[in-house]
Amino acid sequence: MLNEFNSATQEQIQGHDEANQIHQEIENSDFFRGDMNGVGVVMEFQPLPEFAASVYPALAAIAKTGYIDYLSNQNEQLLQVKLWDGVTLNTQQPGVNRRIHAFKQRIDKLQQLNLPTPSVHACGLLGQGGLYLVSEHIEGQLWSEYISSHELNHAQRLSIAETLIHTVLRFHEKQLPHGDLCPNKLLVQDDEQLALTLTGLLEYSDELTSNKCYQPTNPDATDAFGRDCFAIYKIVEELFHENMPLAVAEEISRASQSPDGIPIALDPLLQSLTAPDQPETEINSKPQINLEDSISIRWRGEAWPADLKLLEPNDGGYHFNCSWSNNPRFTNELRCFITGLGEQLLVDLNPEDRCISRINYNTGLSIEETIKAGKHSQTKIESQLSIQQGILTERNDFIELLMSLEPVIDAIIERANPNQEMEEHDFDVSDSQPVELWQALADTEGELPAFFKLVVTTCLIIKQLFFLGSDEPLRSAHSS
Numbered sequence: 001m002l003n004e005f006n007s008a009t010q011e012q013i014q015g016h017d018e019a020n021q022i023h024q025e026i027e028n029s030d031f032f033r034g035d036m037n038g039v040g041v042v043m044e045f046q047p048l049p050e051f052a053a054s055v056y057p058a059l060a061a062i063a064k065t066g067y068i069d070y071l072s073n074q075n076e077q078l079l080q081v082k083l084w085d086g087v088t089l090n091t092q093q094p095g096v097n098r099r100i101h102a103f104k105q106r107i108d109k110l111q112q113l114n115l116p117t118p119s120v121h122a123c124g125l126l127g128q129g130g131l132y133l134v135s136e137h138i139e140g141q142l143w144s145e146y147i148s149s150h151e152l153n154h155a156q157r158l159s160i161a162e163t164l165i166h167t168v169l170r171f172h173e174k175q176l177p178h179g180d181l182c183p184n185k186l187l188v189q190d191d192e193q194l195a196l197t198l199t200g201l202l203e204y205s206d207e208l209t210s211n212k213c214y215q216p217t218n219p220d221a222t223d224a225f226g227r228d229c230f231a232i233y234k235i236v237e238e239l240f241h242e243n244m245p246l247a248v249a250e251e252i253s254r255a256s257q258s259p260d261g262i263p264i265a266l267d268p269l270l271q272s273l274t275a276p277d278q279p280e281t282e283i284n285s286k287p288q289i290n291l292e293d294s295i296s297i298r299w300r301g302e303a304w305p306a307d308l309k310l311l312e313p314n315d316g317g318y319h320f321n322c323s324w325s326n327n328p329r330f331t332n333e334l335r336c337f338i339t340g341l342g343e344q345l346l347v348d349l350n351p352e353d354r355c356i357s358r359i360n361y362n363t364g365l366s367i368e369e370t371i372k373a374g375k376h377s378q379t380k381i382e383s384q385l386s387i388q389q390g391i392l393t394e395r396n397d398f399i400e401l402l403m404s405l406e407p408v409i410d411a412i413i414e415r416a417n418p419n420q421e422m423e424e425h426d427f428d429v430s431d432s433q434p435v436e437l438w439q440a441l442a443d444t445e446g447e448l449p450a451f452f453k454l455v456v457t458t459c460l461i462i463k464q465l466f467f468l469g470s471d472e473p474l475r476s477a478h479s480s
Contacts, residue, residue, distance in 0.1 A: 179224030298390030
């Protein structure tokens with residue numbers, strides 16, 4: 001009971017410290033303009049003469065509308081100004097402070113990247129209440145206007161659809177989903193080469209403003225990545241209308257059958273856009289998967305399928321990462337994450353006993369979680385994995401697969417030698433005989449359990465031998 005109380009108290013203290021840190025970081029930054037108010041922003045970034053008559057009355061009524069936006073001109077550069085009302089930094093509102101901090105971080109991240117979205121000219125939090133953002137104004141046609149005003153042939157529609165997906169993927173790869181995409185937030189520049197610009201990426205309000213047909217029925221059922229995927233599938237569907245390629249139609253139909261009709265990723269749609277160049281029989285044919293040749297994983301649990309099922313691979317394999325458990329009761333367990341497309345296995349592996357204490361099967365992995373798993377992947381499992389309800393037998397192929405992975409081997413070595421880092425020059429295998437290596441390494445592991453002595457010694461030798469690229473010493477070591 002005392003431990004639980006101390007833990008809860010510590011969490012509260014840490015949360016309080018974090019809130020204070022965020023408040024101080026914002027207040028001490030250039031982002032915070034303590035002596036500025038909304039009128040000062042309008043004076044600094046004056047509206048174009050043709051908009052002046054409407055901006056000042058809108059500023060007077062901003063408490064009711066929540067924000068104003070208008071065009072300004074500075075140094076012959078056309079700028080878009082947006083001012084939100086009622087946003088204040090307050091130590092009594094840590095939730096609001098975190099939201100302001102997240103908005104600022106998103107701006108900072110975009111300023112460091114070269115992405116097709118209007119660049120930020122100025123921004124800040126007003127000491128007297130308010131938040132403003134000044135960004136470049138980009139000329140271009142709205143997506144819907146461009147599509148309706150141009151007679152695009154089939155090849156051009158395929159090309160612009162690919163450009164759309166590649167553009168959105170550039171943002172997703174940088175962990176910057178839009179979250180409120182629709183045709184009115186896509187600008188088309190068709191000069192020498194067609195390009196797309198995403199607008200509306202920096203919005204302080206969390207209210208979705210896009211047309212509801214570009215949002216899932218339940219937007220809260222997914223994250224910003226998922227909403228982007230749903231919108232892109234809908235936009236591509238409208239782009240082709242009645243002349244939709246067969247492969248694209250099949251992919252859109254397949255995605256509509258997923259939970260809440262939300263596609264798991266954009267890659268399948270991108271791949272379907274190149275499929276029309278293939279014969280129809282090739283489009284419809286899928287590679288035959290023999291589950292008998294896959295590595296079978298069986299465990300008890302309601303989420304586990306009754307029939308043998310392939311763990312859905314992501315780009316032909318599964319992302320893998322592992323780390324030692326920080327639970328003091330299970331310090332000997334290695335927590336292994338195996339992530340496919342929308343699916344993930346959490347495996348608690350005990351390397352010393354070569355056994356698994358738990359496998360958790362998660363089928364509700366979000367697109368953001370899938371992308372992060374790829375970003376933090378330590379290696380990729382190329383073997384096909386299948387799952388089914390049942391009991392995992394000892395000394396099975398799955399455990400052998402895990403024990404052979406380099407991140408697992410590295411984790412074992414680091415646990416056995418926490419204060420020892422081995423460089424290439426620490427021991428040169430070319431100057432030593434295999435028997436000498438076995439003896440020298442075994443002598444340094446006197447306090448380790450027998451299993452770890454064997455694993456550490458074997459792994460270090462194998463890694464050094466593979467580094468040299470010669471298999472002759474390996475045969476000698478085996479024979480010794």
